[in-house]
Amino acid sequence: MAVLRFSIAIFISALVLPVTSVMAQTAPSDEERVEDLLSQMTLKEKVGQVSQFTGFWDVTGPAPTDETQARKAELLKSGIIGSMLNVVGVEEVRPIQEYALNSRLGIPVIFGLDVVHGHKTMFPIPLAEAASWDLDMIEQSARVSAIEAAAQGQTWTFAPMVDISRDPRWGRVMEGAGEDPYLGSRIAVARIRGFQGDDLSAPDTIVATLKHFAGYGFAESGKDYNTVDVGTVTLHNVILPPFKAGVEEADARTVMNGFNTLNGLPVTGDGYLQRELLKGEWGFDGFVVSDWASAREMIDHGYAKDPEDAALKAMEAGSDMDMESYVYLDHLEDLVEAGTLDVALLDDAVRRILRVKFELGLFDDPYKYLDADREAELLLSPAHREASLKMAERSIVLLKNDDDTLPIRKGEKIALIGTLAADKDSPLGNWRAMADDHSAVSVVEAFEAAGLDFVYAEGAVLEIGDAAFPNEVVVNLTDRSGFPEAVEAARNADKVIIVLGEDGLQSGEGRSRSELGFPGVQQELLEAVYEANPETVLVVMSGRPLVLTWAEAHVPAIVQAWHLGQESGHALTNVLTGAYNPSGKLPMTFPRSVGQIPIYYSHLNTGRPGPLTDVFWSHYIDESNAPLWPFGYGLSYTTFEYSNLRARKRGDVVEVSVRVKNTGSRAGEEVVQLYIRDIAASVSRPVRELKDFSKIELAPGKRMTLTFELGAEDLGFYNANGSYVVEPGDFEIFVGGSSDATLSTSFEY
Template identity: 65%
Template structure:
C-alpha cells in the first residue's frame, strides 16, 4: 500500500506540474518488473461475480489474485458498476504500482439501447446517423463503467454465407471506409478523456471477411491487389482519419501466416507505414490457436511469434502470461519489444484519463440517467427507419392505408427478441417493440396469425430460439386470415442467432417451413407484402417472381416494430440502399458488383464465355439498390477536369408526389491501367432529401485519392487514361460520361 501511495502522489504531482503523459509512462515502465510488464499485455474475461468475497471458482480466484499482483492489464465481459469498481480497487489499491485496469466489452450496435445491426445501419448510407448511434452506444457503455469496445468490424466481405456479414458494412471498400470513420468518431468522440467516450477497436486485421466458402475462421487466400485495394482501406481510414486507438487482429491465416503472428501486417504496414501508435489486441484465443494452424509448435513459440510480429495484448489465450517473461529472460525476445507494447497500452489508459481518476467511469447517477434514455430510443427508431430497404413494390401495395383490412402473418412479427439481433450488447432479452405492437400503436385494422411458430428453447448464446423447422399447425389459420384480408403483411427470415459469429450457412433460403407458408398465403391472396428479417442477404428468387412488394428489414433493434410500421404506412418514406448484393443462388457466391472483367465477358453464340449454364451472372438485387414511394430523375451530368481534380455535377429531381430521400451514387471505371481495375467502383455518394417536384444540383470532386489505386506491391499509383463515370441510384446507374484523365498540377 505504501508503494501504491507513492505512485499516486507522484501521478498527482506530475499532473500538477503538467508533466507529459509520455514522461509519466516512461517513469512507470522504469519501475515495473518484467512480470508486471507482461501483465499489462494480458487480458482475461470475467467468469463470475467479483464483488465481495472471492467466489469458490478457482479460475476466477486466480484471475483476481493476478489483478491484485498487478499482472492483469485488462478484463473483458465484466458487467455492472459494482464488479468493475471492485476489480479496479484490487488493481489500484492493492497492486504495487496501482496501474488501473481497462475494461472492454463488445458494444457492437448499442449497449442497453439496441440499434440496427451494423449491416442494416450501413444500408442507411447515413454517416451522421451512424456516428450518432455509436456516440449513444458509447455514452451508455461508459455510464456502466466500461472503457473500450471491440467495434467497429471493418472487414469487407463478398460472401453472404459468412454469418458475420451482419457485423460489418458490406462489400464495398469506399462505403466501408466512410462507415468505419463515422463509427470510430462516434465511439471515441472528440476527447477520449471525457467520461462518456470509449476506445474503439477496428477489427479484424486482416482479411477475415474473405474466409474460404464463407465458413467462419476458415483459411484466407487472396492476392495482394485485393489486400491493398479492398481489405485494407477501411482500416487505414479509421486510423488515419479517425485515430482509432486499438486494432484487433484476425483468426485467419493470410498467405499461410496467422494474422496474430504476421509481422508484415502488424509491424510493417500498421505500425511502421501507417504510423499507428495505439495497441493491437489479439482476438479471443488467437495466440494459442496458432498451434492448431500449424504455425507454432506450442504455447511458448506462439507467445514468441505473436510479440515479435507486433501483437501487443493477448486476449484469453494465456500465452503471454505463461511464457513471455521466460522468453525475455532467455534472450529470445528483446525486452524492448515488451516495453514498446506496454508503452502503447499505458498510452491509451492515459488518454482515457484513468491515471488521473481510475473510477471516473463509475457513476451510478449517470448510469440511471443515461441507460435507455428516451432520446436514445428515439434515435434507435430513426436509425431503424433509415436502415429499411424497399426491394420491390410492383404494383404499389405500399404504403399501407388506414381502413385497409390487413392480415399480419409470421411468428417473427410477434417476436420481441429477434429484432435485437446478434451481438446485442446488454439489451434486455425480449425487449424490442414487435411488429404486432407497432401495428397496434398505429391503429391499423389487422388480424395476427403466426403461421409457423417459434421453437422456444434456451435463449442463451449457444442455444437460440429459432424459427420452427416443421410445425405447420398454424397454416390453416394464416391462410384463412389472408383470404379475408385486403392485403397481407408476412414477416419471415432468420432468428437473431442464425447469423453472426460461427453462424455460417450453406443455404440462404428461409429456415424451416417459412417458404411453404409464404406460398400457401400467396395462393390465398396475391396482395402480399413480404418483410424479411435477417442478418444477411437471403435468396429471394421465388418471392421476387411472385410477391408484389418486398421489404428488407434486417434486425432493427429496440424500436423495430415502430420503425417498420412507419415505413410500411409511409409515415417514413424508405430511403435505404443495399450495402451487399443479393444473390440469385448460393452458387454465385462470392458475389460483388466491383468485380474485374474477364477476357470473355460478353455473350457469344457458343458456350465459351464467362457464365453459368443454369443461372444468370447478375445479382437479384444489385449493390446500392433501394426504392422509394416516390421517383427520382437524374439529368444534366457534367464532368470537367482541372489538373488532377475532376468536378462532377448533375441534377436530381423528385418527380413523384411525396417527399423522399435518395442516395446519389458516383462510380468510375478505369478503362486501361497497369493493374486491371473493376468494372465499377464507388467513389462518392450523397444522401439528399427532396420535396415533390424539387430539383437540386449535386456535386462531387474526384482527385488522386479516388482515381488512383494500389498495385500488388502496395504502391499507390495515379495514371492517365480514359475513365468512365456513372451516376445514379445504384451500382447499375446508367447516366454516364467519359473523361481523358491527365493528372497534373491544378491550374492557377
C-alpha cells in the same frame, strides 16, 4: 479602496501568470509519464499489462473451468491485471479497479466489451445501419452506444468490425458494412468518431477497435474462422482501406487481429501486417489486441509448436495484448529472461497500452467512469430510444413495390402473419448481451399502437426444442399446424403483411450458413399465404442477404428489414404506413442463388465478358450472371430522375456535376452514388468502383444540382507490389441510385 484592490489584483496577476506559465512548461507530458512509469515496472508487471482476461462469465469463448476462475481471482488480488473484458456495471467494475489501484504502481485497468450495435438501447445491426448510407446517423448511433457503455464502467469497445465481405454465407456480415471498401471506410470513420468523440478523456467516450486485421471477411466458403487466400491487389484495394481510413482519418486507438490465416500465415503472428504496415507505414501508435485466444490457436493452425512458441511469435509480430489465451502470462517472463525475446518488444507493447490509458484520463481519475447516478439516468433513456427509431427507419430497404402495393392504405384490413412479427428478441440482433430480454417493440405491438385494422396469425414457429449450446437456434422443420389459421386470415384480408426470415441468433459469429433461403418451413408458409391472397407484402428480418428469388418473381412488395434493434416494430410500421418514406440502399449484393456467391458489383470484366452466341464466355448454363438486386439498390415511395451529368478537369481535380429531380408526389430521400471505371491500367480494374455519394432530400417536383470532386487519391490504386499509383488515361463515370446506374460520361486524366 477600489483603486487599491485593482492594483493588488494586477500585482497578484503579475506574480501568478509567470508561475503558471512555468508550471505548464514543466508539467510532464503523457509520453514522459508513460516512460517514467515504464522504467519503474518489473518484468512481471509488464506481462500483466499485456494480458487480458474475461470476467466471471464468458461470451464468445469456451466456458471457464473452476481452475481458471480461481486463477483469475488470484490475479485480481495481485493487482497487476492490465485489462479485463465482460465486466459490466459500476457495481462490478469498481472493486476490480480498486484492486488495481492498491497495487504497487496503481496502474488502472481498461475494461473492454463488444458494444457492436448498441449497449442497453439496441440499434440496428451494423449491416442494416450501412444500408442507411447516413454517416451522421451512424456516428450518432455509436455516440449513444458509447455514452451508455461508459455509464456502466466500460472504457473500450471491440468495434467497429470493418471487414469487407462478398459472401453472405459468412454469419458476421451482419457486423460489418458490406462489400464495398469506400462505403466501408466512410462508415468506419463515422463509427470511430462516434465512439471516441472529440476528447477521449471525457467520461462518455470509449476507445474504438478496428477489427479484424486482416482478411477475416474473405473466409473460404463463407465458413467462420476459415482460411483466407487473396492476392496483394485485393488485399490493398479491398480489404485494407477501411483499416487505413480508421487509423489515419479517425485515429482509432486500438486494432484487433483475427482468427484467420492470410495466405498461410495466422494474422495474429503476421509481422508484415502489424509491425511493417500498421505500426510502420501507417504510423499507428495505439495498441493491437488479439482476438479471443487467437494467439494459442496458432498451434492449431500449425504455425506455433506449443504455447511458448505462440507467445514468442505473437509478440514478435506486434500483437501487443493477449486476450484470454494466457500464453503471454505463462511464457513471456521466461522468454525474456532466457534472452529468446527482446525485452524492447515487450516494452513497446506496454508503452502503447499505457499511452491509451493516459489518453483516457484513467491515471488522473480512475473512477470517472463509475457513477451510479449516471448509470441509472442514461440507460434506455427516451432520447436514446428515439435515436434508435430514427436509425432503424433509415436502415430499411424497399426492394419491390409493384403497383404501389405499399404504403398501407387507410381502411385496409390487414392479415399480419409470421412468428417474427410477434418476436421481441430477434429484432435486437446478435450482439445483445446487455439488452433486456424481450425488450424490442414487435410489429404486432406497433400495429396495435398505430391503430391498424389487423388480425395476427403465427403461421409457423421458427424455433423449437432445447438447444445443445447457449444461444443456439433449433429450427422447426416439421410443424405446419399453424398454416390453416394463417391461410384463413390471408383469405379474409385486403392485404397480407408476412414477416419471415432469421432468428436474431442465426447470423453472427460462428453462424455461417450453406443455404440462404428462409429457415425451416417459412418458404412453404409464404407460398401458401400468397396463393390465398396475392396482395402480399413480404417483410424480411435477417442479418444477411437471403436468396429471395421466388418472392421476387411472385410477391408484389418486399421490404428488407434486417434486425432493427429496440424500436424495430415502430420503424417498420412507419415505413409500411408511409409515415416514413424508405430511403435505404443495399450495402451488399443480393444473389439469385447460393451458386453465384461470391457475387459483388465491383468485379473484373474477364477476357470473355459476353454475352456471346455460343457457350464460350464467362457465365453459368443454369443461372443468370446478374444479381437479384445490386449493391446500392433501394426504392422509395417517390421517384428520382438524373440528368445533366458533366465532368470537367480543373488542374488535378475532376469536377463532376449532376442534376437530380424528385419526379413523384411525395418528399423523399435519395442516395446519389458516383462510380468510376478505369478503362486501361497496369492492373486490371473493376467494372465499377464507388468513389463518392451524397444523401439528399427533395420535395415533390424539386430538383438539385450536386457537385463531386475526384482527385488523384480517388483515381489511383494499389498495384501488385502494394504501391499506390496514379496513372494517366481514360475514365468513365456513372451516377445514379445504384451500382447499375446508366447515366454516364467520360474524361481523360
